[in-house]
Amino acid sequence: MRLYLKRIGYSSSDLDRLNIIHVAGTKGKGSTCAFTASILSRYQRAHGVPHRIGLFTSPHLIAVRERIRLNGDPLSEELFARYFFEVWDRLGDAEEREGPIVVDQRLGVPTPPRPIYSRYLTLMSYHVFIQTGVDAAVYETGIGGEYDATNIVDRPLVSGISTLGIDHVFALGDTVEKIAWHKAGIMKEGSPAFTIEQLPNATRVLQDRANDKGVSLKVLDVDPRLQGINIRPDALFQKKNASLGIALAETALQRLDPSFKPGVSSLSKDFVDGLEQVVWRGRCEVKPEGSVLWHIDGAHTVDSLKMATKWFAGECATKTGPKALIFNQQGREEAVHFLEGMVTALKSHSHEGSDAFEHVIFCTNVTHAETGYKRDFVNYQYDPEAIKALTAQHGFAKKWEALDPKANITVVPTIEDAINHVRGLGRSMSEGQEVQALITGSLHLVGGALAILEGADAL
DSSP: OHHHHHHTTOOGGGGGGGOEEEEEOSBSHHHHHHHHHHHHHHHHHHHOOSSSEEEEOSSOSSOGGGGEEETTEEOOHHHHHHHHHHHHHHHHHHHHHHOOEEEETTTTEEEOSSOOHHHHHHHHHHHHHHHTTOSEEEEEOSSOSTTOTTTTOSSOSEEEEOBOOSOOHHHHOSSHHHHHHHHGGGOOTTSOEEEEOOOHHHHHHHHHHHHHHTOOEEEEOOOGGGTTOOOSSOSHHHHHHHHHHHHHHHHHHHHHOTTOOOOSSSOOHHHHHHHHTOOOTTSSEEEEETTEEEEEEEOOSHHHHHHHHHHHHHHHTTOOSOEEEEEEOTTOGGGGGHHHHHHHHHHHHSOTTOOSOSEEEEOOSOOBTTTBSOGGGOOTTSOHHHHHTTHHHHHHHHHHHHHOTTSEEEEOSSHHHHHHHHHHHHHTOOTTOOEEEEEEEOHHHHHHHHHHHHTOSOO
16 A cells, blocks of 8 residues: 555655544444544534545445545545546556566565555545645544555554454454454554453453554543433444544644643533534434335444344334344355344343344345446455355345244345335335334445435435
8 A cells, every 4th residue: 555655646654744533443433433523524614623624434335435525525426536537547657657566576476556446445535635635534444454455644643443343354353352453553653542441352452552552542431521412322332432533533633723622521512513413324324214214224243233223122112013124244154143143132122022023134235126236336246146146145034034933034136125125014004103124234235225215326
């Protein structure tokens, strides 16, 4: 990534002017970034600082342009195309001028002239933010931290690590200690770092790595100033994300605005508005549609799925009507084991007699029945034959049948088919009843569902 950055005309020191707020974690890092950027945005409106705010997150929900935002808005199609091809051409010109990149001189293996998809978008985000004069940029890591494409910033303004758990074991390892080691890689000497309460072994690893790096790492409790503030959803995990977002925003503003003073006993209006009016689509989102009440949450780990199910059970506690689940995790064999946690979570958090999904629909991430993938969702990492054969989906169905033999289980080839199936259930409801539907699993599923429900091109 450093070599690619050099080939498009920048060095790592050029990234310092972006004043990067760097966030890693297994769960909640996207929400933490959203809280941080929203607080900065509200402060900007009132005080003119920062001048321009960048936000880089992944994956996108509906359009790839959502990953790179300026002052809260996804890049327009025109700007995205312009900056995409500026980077493309600079890399191509450098290849012609300087020849191939050879990282390992001993083996002499050339690096591709342009990085793979996610790294390309990361590289492009640096170009966009530097060219547009961003002076505060919130960066969410992709996978891990130590070797993540975003981790070429040497002097972040501040770093934050959200809740850690087991995910991406193929790249990060199969224990929380191994994963914590990777996530801690974003901490840099001279930059403060924050985290929230973690499993003891994870905290120990984070602290050991902070000590090795000479970094001051502070472990945050839930911020007492959140008392009386409407954090959505009203759950402990989200209050932890908000607390981390507050600490990151306060630390950044102390560096960006000499006149800024953090509130001692209460949060300023800028912070309260930033927290209460944050927009982070596809996370604990509720959308009414006729006789169906859609509950949408992108949860991709076993712990996140348990949390999403608990949230759904709480939302349905006072409502009538059957429960329906739409689920997918494509290309992840371990995901079949996530289902048991969802069944257990629903039973333990539902009222007696309403402790099961009556209808369970498994689909692929293919968006539309007629036209296939929305173009922003095509993913060449997945086996097209397995998708066509619904291999994973039949595996999920078999597992769910063993967990709950009474459930009506359906396997369909597309997200549109799954949504239409639930809409059909809604049309059969009696007056005053509605289907309580949960769409969860991969963010690609959630994004495709939102695109269909809203007929939208981007969020």
